[in-house]
Amino acid sequence: MANGESGRTSSRPASRRHRRIGAVGRAGVLVVLTLVTVIAPLSSNLLTGPQAAAAFNVGSEEPAATQTTDSSSSSVAAAVLGSDADVDTDSDPELSNIPDAATLARIREAYENATATCAVQSAGASGDTAAFNTAPEVFYPMIAGTYTVSSAYGYRLHPTLGYMRLHAGQDYAGAAGTPIYAAAAGTVVEAGMSDSTGTVTIEHKLDGEVWYTRYLHMYEDGIYVSKGDQVEAGQLIAGVGSTGYSTGPHLHFEVRTANNSEDSSSVEPQAWLEEHRAAELTTDCS
Secondary structure: OHHHHHHHHHHHHHHHHHHHHHHHHHHHHHHHHHHHHHHHHHHHHOOOHHHHHHHHHHHHOOOOOOOOOOHHHOHHHHHHHOOOOOOOOOOOHHHHOOOOHHHHHHHHHHHHOOOOOEEOOOOOOOOOHHHOOOOOOEEOOOOOOOOEEEEOOEEEEOOOOOOEEEEOOEEEEOOOOOEEEOOEOEEEEEEEEEOOEEEEEEEEEEOOEEEEEEEEEEOHHHEOOOOOOEEOOOOEEEEOEOOOOOOOOEEEEEEEOOOOOOHHHEEOHHHHHHHOOOEOEEOOOO
16 A cells, blocks of 8 residues: 555656656747747848848839849939839829929029030040030929939839839939920920929921920929920920829939820930930030
8 A cells, every 4th residue: 555655656756757847848839839930930021231221122123034233223222312113003193293392492483593504525625515516405303413213114023013014213302493405406396284293395397206204293383395396405494393103202214105194115325315415415505
């Protein structure tokens, strides 16, 4: 009897120990499950510096066949300086169509105090277009030093829609009201608000070919030409704005072979400007 009693009493502590070990094991499993199912997904969704840069940079990616190494097209810059490449199309563009009083004042001041422009000359030139063998027919749409290229032309993965989409122009980020100039002489075929976006379209005839340049995102007060106007190359036509799908003040500049919004009619603006030997504009014309 004593031996049986002793056996029972010695088995009870062991049973309690097993229960404690089992409880600890179950607690450990719960902790591991918590780490796997809760903490890990949360931490994977937190963007570190490089991850954040990569997330912003999806807007500047092009297909492998056409990808360039132009760092100026970084969407990180776009997010800060203003672009339309990575905009959530579920946002309401109507909210950005009316500038605040300070912005409106800058737009008006930029127009009223606009200075004459001329082509930038090489060292030792006289400072006017007469120094060229022939006057430039094509100009960059903004003056060097007044903008930053925040998003280049090309296909990119849209962060909201989730598929490759053509960014059909080049974005020049600059302060609201910064002057925008006609890239070439021509006829204004569109000027005003189009789908909540300030838009100017100019038809040009160059070397026997017809081209269309489009300038987007201006405020209504920042559009200085009207449909039917004849404009000269380098003429002031608008001031930078941020209407429609825009992350900040910038010019979205397009070149097209037809007056439409089809991908097939779009041309890479930078290549077109270079092909037509576009001249830089300056206000230093003394």
